Amino acid sequence: MIEIIKKEFNSFLSSLIAYIVISVFLTGIGLFMWVFPETSILNYGYADMEALFSFGPYVLMFLIPAITMRSFSEEYKSGTIEWLLTKPLTDWNIILGKYAAGLLLVVFALIPTGVYYYSVYQLGNPVGNIDSPAVIGSYIGLLLLSAVFTSVGICASAMTRNQITSFVVAVFLSFILYSGLSSLAAINVWAEFSVFIEKIGIVYHYNALSRGLIDTRNVFYLLSLSTFMLLVTKLIIGSRKW
Amino acid sequence: MSIKISNLTKVFGKQNAVDNISFEVEEGEIVGFLGPNGAGKSTTMKIANCYLPPTSGIVEVAGYNVTEQPLLVRRNTGYLPEQNPLYTDMYVHEYLQFAGKIHGLSGKTLKNRVGEMISLCGLEVEQNKKIEALSKGYRQRVGLAQSLIHDPKVLILDEPTTGLDPNQIVEIRNLIKNISKNKTVIFSTHIMQEVQAICNRVIVINKGKIVADDNIASILKGKNEIIILAEFESLPNPDVFSSLEEVKGIEIKEGSKLEFTVSEDIRSKIMKVAAANDILIIGIQVESSNLENIFHQLTTVKQDD
Numbered sequence: 001m002i003e004i005i006k007k008e009f010n011s012f013l014s015s016l017i018a019y020i021v022i023s024v025f026l027t028g029i030g031l032f033m034w035v036f037p038e039t040s041i042l043n044y045g046y047a048d049m050e051a052l053f054s055f056g057p058y059v060l061m062f063l064i065p066a067i068t069m070r071s072f073s074e075e076y077k078s079g080t081i082e083w084l085l086t087k088p089l090t091d092w093n094i095i096l097g098k099y100a101a102g103l104l105l106v107v108f109a110l111i112p113t114g115v116y117y118y119s120v121y122q123l124g125n126p127v128g129n130i131d132s133p134a135v136i137g138s139y140i141g142l143l144l145l146s147a148v149f150t151s152v153g154i155c156a157s158a159m160t161r162n163q164i165t166s167f168v169v170a171v172f173l174s175f176i177l178y179s180g181l182s183s184l185a186a187i188n189v190w191a192e193f194s195v196f197i198e199k200i201g202i203v204y205h206y207n208a209l210s211r212g213l214i215d216t217r218n219v220f221y222l223l224s225l226s227t228f229m230l231l232v233t234k235l236i237i238g239s240r241k242w
Numbered sequence: 243m244s245i246k247i248s249n250l251t252k253v254f255g256k257q258n259a260v261d262n263i264s265f266e267v268e269e270g271e272i273v274g275f276l277g278p279n280g281a282g283k284s285t286t287m288k289i290a291n292c293y294l295p296p297t298s299g300i301v302e303v304a305g306y307n308v309t310e311q312p313l314l315v316r317r318n319t320g321y322l323p324e325q326n327p328l329y330t331d332m333y334v335h336e337y338l339q340f341a342g343k344i345h346g347l348s349g350k351t352l353k354n355r356v357g358e359m360i361s362l363c364g365l366e367v368e369q370n371k372k373i374e375a376l377s378k379g380y381r382q383r384v385g386l387a388q389s390l391i392h393d394p395k396v397l398i399l400d401e402p403t404t405g406l407d408p409n410q411i412v413e414i415r416n417l418i419k420n421i422s423k424n425k426t427v428i429f430s431t432h433i434m435q436e437v438q439a440i441c442n443r444v445i446v447i448n449k450g451k452i453v454a455d456d457n458i459a460s461i462l463k464g465k466n467e468i469i470i471l472a473e474f475e476s477l478p479n480p481d482v483f484s485s486l487e488e489v490k491g492i493e494i495k496e497g498s499k500l501e502f503t504v505s506e507d508i509r510s511k512i513m514k515v516a517a518a519n520d521i522l523i524i525g526i527q528v529e530s531s532n533l534e535n536i537f538h539q540l541t542t543v544k545q546d547d
Contacts, residue, residue: 003343011331079327086291087344088317241295 004097065170068153134212141209151229250299261450274437320389379410
C-alpha cells in the first residue's frame with residue numbers, strides 16, 4: 001500500500017497537479033482572508049479565522065474532485081487497472097493507497113494556512129487574542145471534511161472511465177452532502193424531519209466542530225461517512241467479479 | 243504442474259466465452275495459445291491471473307487456486323496484459339522499480355533486478371526516457387521487463403507481438419525464447435508461425451472450446467494436406483502429374499506455377515515425373531501458408547456443435 005501512496009503522490013508532483021492545487025487553494029483562501037474587503041479580517045475587526053473555515057469547504061469542494069478524478073478513471077481508460085489488479089495487491093491496498101495519497105496532498109495544502117493563524121495571533125490586540133480551541137476544532141473539522149470529500153472523489157472516479165464525469169459527480173455529491181441536505185431540510189414539506197435531515201448533512205457536524213467542541217459523535221459521523229464512501233468504492237472495484 | 247485448468251467455464255451474460263476447457267502445462271514448457279479474435283484466449287488468461295473469476299471449474303497456477311489464493315498466484319506469475327497497458331507518465335526505470343516494489347522487492351535486490359531486466363530486454367539506452375516517448379517495440383520490452391521483474395515461475399503473455407513491425411516481432415520472439423528458459427510460459431497469439439517459431443506445443447481454441455492440443459509437428463501431420471508450389475520454365479499440362487496418387491488437386495497459378503495439394507511431401511516424385519516428361523522445374527517448395535490453412539480449418543469447421 002505504501003508503494004501505491006508513493007506512486008500516486010509522485011504522479012501528483014510530476015504532473016503539476018500538486019502545485020496547482022496547493023497554490024490555487026492558498027491564493028483563493030488568502031484573497032478571502034486578507035484582500036477582499038467584504039471578508040477581509042483587516043476590515044472585520046475580529047481576530048478569528050472565519051474566512052478560512054467558511055470558504056475553505058467550498059474551495060475544497062472543487063479542488064479535491066480535481067485531485068481524485070483521475071485516480072481510477074485514468075486507470076480504466078489506459079487499461080492499467082488490469083495490470084494493477086493482477087499484482088499481489090488487494091483491492092483495499094489500491095483503494096486506500098489512492099485515498100491516502102489524495103488526502104495527503106490536501107493536508108499539504110492545509111499546512112501553510114498555519115501562517116494565517118500565526119498572523120492573526122500576532123495581529124490580535126492584545127497579542128494572542130484569538131479563540132485557539134475553536135481554531136483547532138475547525139482544523140480538525142476541515143481535515144475530516146477533506147477526508148470525506150476525498151473518499152467521495154475516489155468513489156466517483158471508480159464509477160466511470162471519464163474524468164470529467166467523475167469530477168462533476170464528485171463535486172455534486174460533495175455539495176449535496178455538505179450543504180445541500182441542510183438547505184433541503186429547510187423546506188416546509190417535511191418540517192417534522194428537518195432536524196434529522198440536517199443532521200445527515202455535513203455542515204451541521206462541521207459547524208459543531210468549528211465551535212471548538214470536539215464531540216465524538218461529530219467525529220464519528222465524518223469518519224463513518226468516509227468509510228461508507230470507501231466501502232462503496234470497494235463494491236464498485238469488486239464488481240468485475242460478479 | 244505449473245498450470246492446471248480443469249472444466250473451466252466463463253459466462254458473460256448468455257455467452258459462453260470459455261466453454262468447459264481443460265488443459266495442463268508442465269513446468270518449463272512453452273505453450274502457444276492460439277485462436278481467432280474472440281475465441282476466449284484473453285478471458286482464459288485473465289482468469290489465470292485472478293482478474294476475472296471463473297464461472298465454474300478449477301484453475302490452479304503455480305500450485306495455487308486462483309479463487310482461493312489469488313495473492314499467492316499473482317506473486318508467482320508474471321503477466322503482460324493485452325495492449326500492454328503502461329503508466330506512460332513514468333520513466334522506464336521508475337516504472338520497473340514500482341513494479342518490483344509491488345512484488346515486495348527492495349534495496350539492493352530491487353536495484354539488481356531492475357538492472358538485469360533492463361539489460362535482458364535491451365532497454366539500456368531508453369531507461370531514462372519517459373514511457374510515453376518510447377516506440378511500440380520498446381514499450382513491449384518494458385511490458386516484458388515488468389512481467390519478469392520478480393522472477394516468476396509462470397509467465398502469461400497476452401498477444402505480446404501484436405502491432406509490432408516484422409523486425410520487432412523477431413526481436414520480441416527471441417526475447418521470449420531467451421527468458422523462457424526454466425520458466426513456464428503461456429502466450430496467446432493469432433499467428434500460427436509465431437507458435438512455430440517459439441514453442442513446440444500449441445493449444446488451439448475456438449469459440450471457447452479447445453479444438454487442438456498437441457505439438458506442432460503432429461498437428462501438421464494430422465491434417466494430411468500439404469501445399470507444394472512448383473515453378474516451371476514454361477507451364478506444362480497439369481494432367482502429367484495427376485498420375486501421382488498423392489496428388490489431390492492441381493491449380494494453375496500465375497507465372498507458370500502449379501500449386502499441388504498433396505497428402506505428403508512428394509517434391510522428389512514431382513521432380514522425377516517432370517524429368518521423365520522433359521519438363522524443367524526451376525523452383526519447388528512446400529508452402530508455409532498451409533499453417534494458415536490448418537488454422538483456418540481448425541477454427542471454422544467445428545462451429546456447428
